[in-house]
Amino acid sequence: MWLHRADLAEQAINERHAQTLWLLPKTNLAVVAWPPNTKEKLHYRWHYWWQAHYLDCLVDAATRRGTKVRKTRIRRTVLGLRVRQLGRLTRNKYYDDKLWLALALARVRKLESKSKPKYLRELERNIMDGVDPTTGVLPWREGEHFFNVPTNGPAAIMAARNGDIATARRLVDWMIDHLLAPNGLIMDGIRMSMEGPKVVKPTHPYCQGVVIGACIEIAEALRESDYEASVRYLTHARSLVHAVAKEMATNSGVIDWKTGDGDGGLFKGILVRYLADLVMRIPEDNDANIATKKIARRLILASAESVWAHRLEVDGLPVFPTDWTEDARLPRNFGVGGSSLSDIVRVVRIDERDLSVQLSGWMLLEAAARVSEVPA
Structure with missing residues (x-):
C-alpha cells in the first residue's frame, strides 16, 4: 500500500514540477510551484535547497526500485543543478543550502556505486572551510554571526558519513550543550551580538530531525570502537523522539506543527526522513531502543495516514496539505508573481502550490514505505 502511494507521490511531483532547464537536453529541475508562473517556468525563481530535497526524494524512489527511468532522471537533475549554478555548486552563501545538496549528492554517488566526483569534493571542502x-x-x-542547527545538523551527518566522527561529535555536542x-x-x-550570545528559541521540526539523524550516524560509527559513547548518542536520539511525540504531535501520533509554505513547507518532511532512519537503524538490543523505534514508526505511519486522508486528487494524483491534520487546498497561481504589485501584497496564497509542501508529503510517504515493512 505505502509503496504504491509513494509511487503516486513521485508521479505527481514529476508530472507537475519536473522539466528541462532552459530547454537544454538531458537536464531536469523541479519548478518551485504548481501551477507555475512565467518566472518559475524559466527557473528564474528557484530554490537551491528545495532542489536538493527533490534530488533526495528521487534517490528514495530509486533506492526502493532502481529503474532506468529513475536513474536517468537523477543524472539529469544533477546536471540541471550544475548548469543552473553555472558549473559551480559552491556559488551560494548559505551553508545549510550547500549541506542539503552535499548530502543528496553523496546519496546519488552511493546509489550508483561510483567514486566521489570532483564537484562533490569541492562542495564538501567549501563547506568545511567555513567552520568558525x-x-x-x-x-x-558566509559572514554571518548566527550559528544554527539547520546548518550544523546536516554538517554533522555529512562529517559522520565521511568518517570524520570527531567533527560530527563536536557539532552535535555543541547543539546539545547550547540549544x-x-x-x-x-x-x-x-546569534552573536554586541551584547553577547542570544539564543534563537523556536523549535522547528527539522532541527529535531537532523540532530536525530546525526546521533544515529555517530552511534552506529562508534558501536564497535566506543560502545559507551555510542549509547550516549542513542540516548540523545531517543530523548528527541520522545519530545517530538509529546510536543509536536497529536494524541494519535500525527505530527501537527504549523509550517505553512515556502521553506517551512519542508520542515516536517525532513523530520520524518530522519525518524525513518532511526526506525531502520537503531539496534534492538534493549527495551528503550525498541520502545523508541515503535514511537518513531507510529509518528510516521499516523502522519502518513492523515496526510493521505486529507489529500486532494487532481487527474488521479495527490496534492498534499501543508497542515497534516487538515484538508489540502487546490493550488492556483493567481496573484502570486504575475505583477510587482501581487509580489508585494500576495493577493492569493495557497501554501499547497509550493514544491516544498509537496516534497514534504512525498518524503512522508517514502518514510512510510520504508518503515511499513518493519514489524510493529
Whole structure:
C-alpha cells in the first residue's frame, strides 16, 4: 500500500514540477510551484535547497526500485543543478543550502556505486572551510554571526558519513550543550551580538530531525570502537523522539506543527526522513531502543495516514496539505508573481502550490514505505 502511494507521490511531483532547464537536453529541475508562473517556468525563481530535497526524494524512489527511468532522471537533475549554478555548486552563501545538496549528492554517488566526483569534493571542502575558528561550528551563511542547527545538523551527518566522527561529535555536542530546551526539543540557534550570545528559541521540526539523524550516524560509527559513547548518542536520539511525540504531535501520533509554505513547507518532511532512519537503524538490543523505534514508526505511519486522508486528487494524483491534520487546498497561481504589485501584497496564497509542501508529503510517504515493512 505505502509503496504504491509513494509511487503516486513521485508521479505527481514529476508530472507537475519536473522539466528541462532552459530547454537544454538531458537536464531536469523541479519548478518551485504548481501551477507555475512565467518566472518559475524559466527557473528564474528557484530554490537551491528545495532542489536538493527533490534530488533526495528521487534517490528514495530509486533506492526502493532502481529503474532506468529513475536513474536517468537523477543524472539529469544533477546536471540541471550544475548548469543552473553555472558549473559551480559552491556559488551560494548559505551553508545549510550547500549541506542539503552535499548530502543528496553523496546519496546519488552511493546509489550508483561510483567514486566521489570532483564537484562533490569541492562542495564538501567549501563547506568545511567555513567552520568558525572561535566557536568550532558553522555559521548559517558566509559572514554571518548566527550559528544554527539547520546548518550544523546536516554538517554533522555529512562529517559522520565521511568518517570524520570527531567533527560530527563536536557539532552535535555543541547543539546539545547550547540549544536543548527545557521541553527536550532542540532550539534553532545562537546569534552573536554586541551584547553577547542570544539564543534563537523556536523549535522547528527539522532541527529535531537532523540532530536525530546525526546521533544515529555517530552511534552506529562508534558501536564497535566506543560502545559507551555510542549509547550516549542513542540516548540523545531517543530523548528527541520522545519530545517530538509529546510536543509536536497529536494524541494519535500525527505530527501537527504549523509550517505553512515556502521553506517551512519542508520542515516536517525532513523530520520524518530522519525518524525513518532511526526506525531502520537503531539496534534492538534493549527495551528503550525498541520502545523508541515503535514511537518513531507510529509518528510516521499516523502522519502518513492523515496526510493521505486529507489529500486532494487532481487527474488521479495527490496534492498534499501543508497542515497534516487538515484538508489540502487546490493550488492556483493567481496573484502570486504575475505583477510587482501581487509580489508585494500576495493577493492569493495557497501554501499547497509550493514544491516544498509537496516534497514534504512525498518524503512522508517514502518514510512510510520504508518503515511499513518493519514489524510493529
